[in-house]
Amino acid sequence: MKVRILVSFKDSVLDPQGQTVKNALHTMGYAAVKDVRQGKVFELELEGATKKEAETLVPEIARRVLANPIIEKFDWQIIKGR
Amino acid sequence: MKFGVVQFPGSNCDFDTFHALRNVMKRPTVLLWHKDHDLQGVDCVVLPGGFSYGDYLRSGAIARFSPLMQEVKAFARKGGHVLGICNGFQILLELGLLPGAMIRNKNLKFLCQHVHVRIENEKTDFTRAGRKGQVLRIPIAHFDGNYYAPARGLKDIERHRQVVFRYCDAKGNITEEANVNGSLGNIAGIRNREGNVLGLMPHPERASEALLGSEDGRTIFESLILSLERRKPARRPVRRERARHD
Numbered sequence: 001m002k003v004r005i006l007v008s009f010k011d012s013v014l015d016p017q018g019q020t021v022k023n024a025l026h027t028m029g030y031a032a033v034k035d036v037r038q039g040k041v042f043e044l045e046l047e048g049a050t051k052k053e054a055e056t057l058v059p060e061i062a063r064r065v066l067a068n069p070i071i072e073k074f075d076w077q078i079i080k081g082r
Numbered sequence: 083m084k085f086g087v088v089q090f091p092g093s094n095c096d097f098d099t100f101h102a103l104r105n106v107m108k109r110p111t112v113l114l115w116h117k118d119h120d121l122q123g124v125d126c127v128v129l130p131g132g133f134s135y136g137d138y139l140r141s142g143a144i145a146r147f148s149p150l151m152q153e154v155k156a157f158a159r160k161g162g163h164v165l166g167i168c169n170g171f172q173i174l175l176e177l178g179l180l181p182g183a184m185i186r187n188k189n190l191k192f193l194c195q196h197v198h199v200r201i202e203n204e205k206t207d208f209t210r211a212g213r214k215g216q217v218l219r220i221p222i223a224h225f226d227g228n229y230y231a232p233a234r235g236l237k238d239i240e241r242h243r244q245v246v247f248r249y250c251d252a253k254g255n256i257t258e259e260a261n262v263n264g265s266l267g268n269i270a271g272i273r274n275r276e277g278n279v280l281g282l283m284p285h286p287e288r289a290s291e292a293l294l295g296s297e298d299g300r301t302i303f304e305s306l307i308l309s310l311e312r313r314k315p316a317r318r319p320v321r322r323e324r325a326r327h328d
Binding site: 013014016065068 | 143183186187190231235
């Protein structure tokens with residue numbers, strides 16, 4: 001099974017990189033872009049894990065290692081297998 | 083007293099710190115390898131600056147899993163003194179020995195320059211050789227030094243007087259302009275509630291000899307020596323006119 005985890009800053013945390021990308025887009029004329037938040041993507045290949053096990057395992061890994069819960073939030077989904 | 087400087091793959095201030103402690107402060111100092119389990123009986127563990135594990139994932143995020151860091155954690159929990167400088171500060175945050183987190187500098191630039199920091203709390207084991215409001219000129223060199231803590235956590239940190247250093251101008255004024263990396267509350271260094279762990283972004287080892295342009299960083303090392311040798315008869319007392327003993 002393959003899962004994809006998206007880690008990004010919490011809404012309450014300033015994202016200076018996202019802001020810079022937004023400013024660049026405005027400079028290019030994309031006035032419709034109201035905000036940009038930048039994040040990180042991780043793809044994990046899990047062996048022999050059921051969907052139920054993944055539902056415990058993935059959030060645990062995300063909380064303990066991939067994201068810093070003080071500043072970041074995460075979201076995840078299964079992208080291959082089941 | 084004996085210092086121990088931890089080496090991770092990617093540490094690059096380990097020998098500067100070792101030199102400052104052993105040759106400038108003239109105290110026994112050992113290098114501690116991150117894969118070891120033995121703190122070699124040191125009285126104070128120093129986590130030096132650099133880019134441990136290439137700063138992969140987040141600054142300090144991987145170093146915290148090193149075997150030696152489990153020993154450092156236990157050492158700190160028992161009241162042992164731990165000083166984290168720059169990347170060492172980031173590791174202490176990731177490890178949970180200090181509250182908060184670091185995000186990228188507000189201007190997205192790697193900042194390598196001398197800054198001024200003001201001693202906010204002189205009644206700590208890391209600052210007792212200084213005085214309240216004293217301005218220290220010490221260099222910084224970091225990409226992720228923008229200190230962040232959630233509003234409630236920040237309130238707690240202030241209430242327990244955990245802010246030890248703040249970025250200021252040369253006269254000691256806390257200004258937005260002096261806050262080079264965008265840290266909340268101009269925070270440059272904090273301690274834990276118990277007072278035995280300190281993290282700071284400026285590099286005291288790079289300001290420990292006149293030849294380097296500043297000796298202000300010595301205040302932190304002198305404070306540690308004063309604090310820790312007070313408990314045992316000092317072999318070589320530190321000379322310091324303004325030393326305060328509570």
